[in-house]
Amino acid sequence: MDNAMTGPRGPKPKRRFSRNNIFIYGTLIVVSMYYLLPLYVMVVTSLKGMPEIRMGNVFSPPVEITFEPWVKAWAEACTGINCDGLSRGFWNSVRILIPSVTLSIAVASINGYALSNWKFKGSEVFFNILILGAFIPYQIMLYPIVILLREMGLYGGLWGLVLVHTVFGMPILTLLFRNYFASIPDELFKAARVDGAGFWRIYFQIMMPMALPIFVVAIILQVTGIWNDFLFGVIYTKPDLYPMTVQLNNIVNSVQGVKEYNVNMAATLLTGLVPLIIYFASGKLFVRGIAAGAVKG
Template sequence: MNTLDSTLKGGVPHRTRARRRHSAFSPARLGIYAFLLTAAAFFLLPLYVMLVTSVKPMSEIRLGNLLGLPMHFTLDAWSAAWRSACTGLDCNGIRVGFWNSVRIVAPSTVLSIMVGAVNGYALSFWRPRGAGPLFGVLLVGAFIPIQVMVYPLVHVLASVHLFSSLPGIVLIHTIFGMPVMTLLFRNYYASIPQELFKAARIDGGSFWRIFFQLMLPMSTPIIVVALIMQVTNIWNDFVLGLVFAGTKNLPMTVQLNNIINTTTGERLYNVNMAATILTSMVPLAVYFISGRWFVRGIASGAVKG
């Protein structure tokens, strides 16, 4: 009777509450927690080793206690990695590669997103002649390995005097980013009701006016997704930067490889770890700061169509 009264009054029976408390510690839930903790440890352990090693002096690192906390905390390795680490014969640190990467990433990201947005807008609403085959070609281009096209692109850029230059590597990243960006924006615009576009056309809107005044203000979620993807992909690139950037514009990833593989003198593991963390800080910061915007953009239609 008490159970029936509590149920009729909107309360939860005692047995139901007890069952809910026990379900929080069910074997299935404990297994999920164990898997998540194991996966987190698997991915965080290398980061822990890198951080701990980067703040140890070499005298402690030689003792071989890889997981031990530093007995003498020091940031000398970080300063050396940024200012004086040797990338071959040049000993100006990884900061040279950092600013080279900034000069490469900024224009490459903006141009590839702009081209992808215009292509996606045109393929979604205006349907020019041959739009279907063109979209298919762009999709195929997104899955062709980079290594297959390196040799022809070297000849093409050399013929127009853009090989081993900053404009050349920016153009390369724009070309390789265009298929994925077109796919993202085309699918996003395809999820927008056609009635908005038709109403703008009836009001006399032109191609560019509709794009800038109607479509672009609605594209913030997908622009954030594209921004995160392009910044991380271009920043982490190694092959294209090594081949097309030239010795004066080598990105941070190439400079990191040169620091780690420099064999002159003693191998400084703390400096190598500090340089590795410095190289990965920009993509990590982008994900941590914009992660929720990335999920929101995906949920807003980035994979629809």
């Protein structure tokens, strides 16, 4: 763990431009270009006018920078008969996101707490089924969920989709919280019990404050996951409640009208902006989230 104790791993650093280093950095830089290229293409295309796009190619930098495609993508682009741009999808996504993230994390953190500190007969069995459920292709559950939501009167509405996100976010989030609570020393829990604190009191006064970093990881995980969802949005909501990803796809892949590539790329970049900002702002926490989900899941 402690690098200062074990010393550097590689051979003793020789010249900075050894053949080895040139190979390593060269490869990394070339590969980086492949990863960065689409981001670059999105940005430059969204800043060009259509005549310029028709004359040049996707990679050429803009000669005359214009922000008109951004305005158009946000406020004027058409899907079907609605021509109020992506802003509609953006606000829909926000409306879906806030309750979904809150509910799914609340439910999963309590689940994880119950599973690690208040085990009951069968709790591990249910947990294992939950984790296996994360591997079941969504497709097999899509239709029965439609029936369930219809029975509850939630099909097509906002809360139906919130419920679906809560259900499908549960395996990974429960795992995340369970593992974290399990790592908290048992003595703390026992001391609270001796002092007479019950299930909820221990949760709200001891466990929740201690788990704040994990809550942040969970929020990052859920915000990006739910923002990027397409399948559930298209199935469980009606067109006027479509999230941003669905509306974006409808705008760009619509067969009517002339293709405005600059508006399309501005719209695509706008949709990607939320997860990108979260990704670059959260840094290592994002990595921690996916690692928690991936390595043990």
